[in-house]
Amino acid sequence: MVDSRVEMQIDFARLRERLDALGAVGGRPDGGNSRLALSDADREGRDLVVLWMRDLGLEVGVDRIGNIVARQPWSDDTAPVMTGSHVDTVRAGGRYDGNYGVLAGLEVLTTVIERGVELARPLAVGVFTNEEGARFPPDMMGSLVYAGGLPVEEALATLGVDGAAVGDELERIGYAGPLPCPGPPPHAFVELHIEQGPVLEHHGVTIGAVEGVQGISWQELVLTGEPNHAGTTPMSLRHDAGYLAAAVAVTAREIAAEMGGDQVATVGSMRFDPDIINVIAGEVHLTVDLRNTDEERLRQAESRLVARVADLAAEEGCGVGWRRLARFEPVAFDSEVVGLVERTGTRLGHPVRRLSSGAGHDAQMMARLCKTGMIFVPSHRGISHNPAEHTEDADLAAGADVLLHTVVALADERA
């Protein structure tokens, strides 16, 4: 029996077909996907996935925040091994982010059920509401509510960028379910996802065994100088918010270099005012995104940044205002699950690499409830949240097979 399971593979043709069918819902002419959370397109995407779930004979439940959990029928309430992800996208996203994890999860259940594989625990696949946060902040809303990290009433009252409320939109699209939040803890949770970064491709590796999710520190700085004439103001009399902004961005890069490891630092947004060629900038808004897998080191990066910006601003005679936009501590995945993913990938003949996730995922919320891990497959050129997002079919198939054997191993666990 064990040997036959090693040979077991998902049906990639079927997975490919479903990826294409779901990708056609809210599909864009450029090959991308647009299914903002709780939009009509999101409803259509959900309906399609639920149809497939029911066709497979799964028990489909929807909770108050709209999370869909489909599980194998079971004689008792044994905690399932759960996989899944999300089907909402950013406004102009790709076809794999989230969708791949849901449909590969469904493919895993389909394979196990069709083959009549007997397991100690049922399998379940979840579709979490509003993972992207592109319409309703914060992101990973559904899994956060499922895990008890955000009261459901608060989530339902959230207003979107278009002024609509989550609760109203859930009602409107028919996904305001009856099941309570937080949801029941699974035995384990494993999420399969595209990397959304260049590391696996760069190293020629097919499978990423994800050790955890980086902690995130997002801050906005407002730098205030004096808008003066670029020709008539001597260098010594300048209070140039534009120069200060540039110096801050260079400092952020230096901090990442000094700290090394997986510390990253990005100034992705910078807005000059008045933004005119011959006027010294009087005000600049910029953002700093710092991430580290280690909370202590992330705090170090933050405090270095604060100290150096203060020095730079004093030198330039400018003011600095700070606003914290987001702050999440790093999440470490279960070492047993990480090891299992790594061994499974290797056993199936794929090059494997441990890495941490720089992006947020539903799995980091589920890690509050049960032992959790993630599997990554390569993203071509690291591109994501973009219609150009791409992963090779062979990698998509490999990831789904690793997911299959990982959840099967976990579902063999009795304790």
Added chain:
Amino acid sequence: MVDSRVEMQIDFARLRERLDALGAVGGRPDGGNSRLALSDADREGRDLVVLWMRDLGLEVGVDRIGNIVARQPWSDDTAPVMTGSHVDTVRAGGRYDGNYGVLAGLEVLTTVIERGVELARPLAVGVFTNEEGARFPPDMMGSLVYAGGLPVEEALATLGVDGAAVGDELERIGYAGPLPCPGPPPHAFVELHIEQGPVLEHHGVTIGAVEGVQGISWQELVLTGEPNHAGTTPMSLRHDAGYLAAAVAVTAREIAAEMGGDQVATVGSMRFDPDIINVIAGEVHLTVDLRNTDEERLRQAESRLVARVADLAAEEGCGVGWRRLARFEPVAFDSEVVGLVERTGTRLGHPVRRLSSGAGHDAQMMARLCKTGMIFVPSHRGISHNPAEHTEDADLAAGADVLLHTVVALADERA
């Protein structure tokens, strides 16, 4: 006779009244002025000034590009000593930039005529068309055409930011005059202007004897990197156009510091794309404004910038495109006129400082035709091209008195 001239002063109450009356045309609620070149407000402003010129008995001529030159009636064609400036403003400008030079010039002629002062040469005051260039590029258009630096046909065909042509708009507002361009060379030209910079105020000085106008080099850089996820892309795999832009701005500042003297360098405009907190910038447009009074040193600054940007871009693995937006060589004013302004200011009891102009002025075009100089008065906090532009009344009066005695001295010259 000479002694009585030393005592001679302009009538500041009258000048103040005229500044306020002209400031009310196209006046803004915030105290600023909006009289874009060849707009209805520009026509109203011109009409008012021409009315005052005619009231004084001056001979008023308008040339094909709309420059207005008013001169004392004279028995022969002796070349006049000319002063003047412009009355157009930027979209939201102040009340003194240009207007002060025209009205103080008119005040000087009024004073000389009312007192019956006999001079060897007539005085003239000019109003040059479209000095600001805010509606129709390039700036200093009228004086450039007057001095023969731009064919009048070409200037008349210029299209504005609103699609209108200079020639049509001149006809429309009634200032398409019959006099030929280039215009007749005066004996000398002296322009009085607010500094538009902080140097005089910073040094507590009332009168600036302007030695010349800085050369200007304007360039736009388009930096091309790879837009990737700020969390998932390791520092070593980044091609961050935003970081490169910041490094370029810091380098521009360093070049100015190394070169010293009056070299200035400004990155006033920077636009990130996609300009999102968690996406590494894929493309940045930025401008670099370099100025120096010495052409050779300005060229050095330009070549240092090109070399260092190439190195920085290669390190970051980014592309760089350069586009030259403007390039003017420095202009040196006539040393005799500069010395005369300096001595005159001192003789009238004002603290005087030599300095160069960082902004462009009509005088730099007239310097092609005749010996030329400029007089500056302080600008509060260096602010200009802004409704907050301000100069104290005492400084406005001092500048007009220095202009009076400077042009009188030049108009006493027979050769």
